[in-house]
Amino acid sequence: MVTSPIGWFGTTSVRDQRTRCTVTNATPKTTISGHGFLRTGRAYRPGTDPQPIPRVTCHRPRVTSAPNRPSPRPRRRLVVVLVVLVVVAVVAVVAVAFGTRAYTSGENAKxxxxxxxxxxxxxxxxxxxxxxxxxxxxxxxxxxxxxxxxxxxxxxxxxxxxxxxxxxxxxxxxxxxxxxxxxxxxxxxxxxxxxxxxxxxxxxxxxxxxxxxxxxxxxxxxxxxxxxxxxxxxxxxxxxxxxxxxxxxxxxxxxxxxxxxxxxxxxxxxxxxxxxxxxxxxxxxxxxxxxxxxxxxxxxxx
Structure with a gap:
């Protein structure tokens, strides 16, 4: 968490880097009377005036780069492996069929x-x-x-x-x-x-x-x-x-x-x-x- 003081008549910002929310402690040139703000023309007195009400602002972070996505290389590698296996299986079946036919032809001739x-x-x-x-x-x-x-x-x-x-x-x-x-x-x-x-x-x-x-x-x-x-x-x-x-x-x-x-x-x-x-x-x-x-x-x- 990072805290940035800005000044007496400004604001003090607290930013939560994990949630990307901003907490602002208002320190205006007004005092708080009852349930509202009353403009008096005097400066805020920290010792006698009520504490300012914090204000929290959250926002969705802007995406400045592409999201992390799986690399297409593993998927391509899997496709290549599957194609190779299919080709090997087909070749094996053809070889067995051809070998069997050649063997049976030879045996029948004998x-x-x-x-x-x-x-x-x-x-x-x-x-x-x-x-x-x-x-x-x-x-x-x-x-x-x-x-x-x-x-x-x-x-x-x-x-x-x-x-x-x-x-x-x-x-x-x-x-x-x-x-x-x-x-x-x-x-x-x-x-x-x-x-x-x-x-x-x-x-x-x-x-x-x-x-x-x-x-x-x-x-x-x-x-x-x-x-x-x-x-x-x-x-x-x-x-x-x-x-x-x-x-x-x-x-x-x-x-x-x-x-x-x-x-x-x-x-x-x-x-x-x-x-x-x-x-x-x-x-x-x-x-x-x-x-x-x-x-x-x-x-x-x-």
Missing amino acids: ASATPTVAASRAPSTLDAQDLSGTWTVGDGSEAGYRVHEVLNGSDVTVTGRTSDVTGTATVDGTTISAATITVQVGTIATDSAQRDSYFRDSALDTQAFPTATFTLTEPVSDAVPTGSGTTEVRATGTLELHGVTKPVTATLQVGLSGDGVDVSGTVPITFSDYSVQAPNLGFVKVDDAGAVEFLVHASPSS
Whole structure:
């Protein structure tokens, strides 16, 4: 607070710098009588005259400079940061989508084709009138599985194959009266060692259940063609997988080739029917339905 004396016949001002008010003690050339001022022509007597009445005057201070406002720089910086984050997020989404599409395209290209008996194959060297007997599955045979995956919303087909296949078949004329095909499941491989490890150790538990076996339970008539022809037949049997045996129906193609016969087949399966848990890792999910596939070459036993 600042006090400024001005003089005997003037005023004494007291200014409150915080409230910007002015307190004025009037010291006029008049005395105070009763409730009013009476002009007497004499000077104010401090000892005998009543005290002057203070007068307070407050006023709004004049703004001489711009009020303190937040600097626009922090706001601009926040906008820049938000824009950068949005751009990074968009780039990340595009990269994931492009990467997923590139991956799925590559995986689908790696998937093996569904096994079929080739339309053009080696001419048969067998006597078409003497096909009866026991046939043995040998070199050039393969078997495996086909599954469908969904990776980040994209469809992927995965196939696993092994040449570790054995089996026998009994032929009576052109009828296949009995057949057994056994696959060493632990040797089935895809293009991914990590996937193979999961199917081998977790899904199929090949240490406890090392093989999968298809066994024909009903004869298949007119299954073996003559010459270069190809027959398509349905074979009823059972599939033993993961320690569980279920009835199945296989679609077969049969054709004579060189010193024996080529037989391709597809057996649709539902993994949960065999107590096999299809993996679901969130970003990748394997369908519960799949197929066991095989293409075997069998020759008459000597």
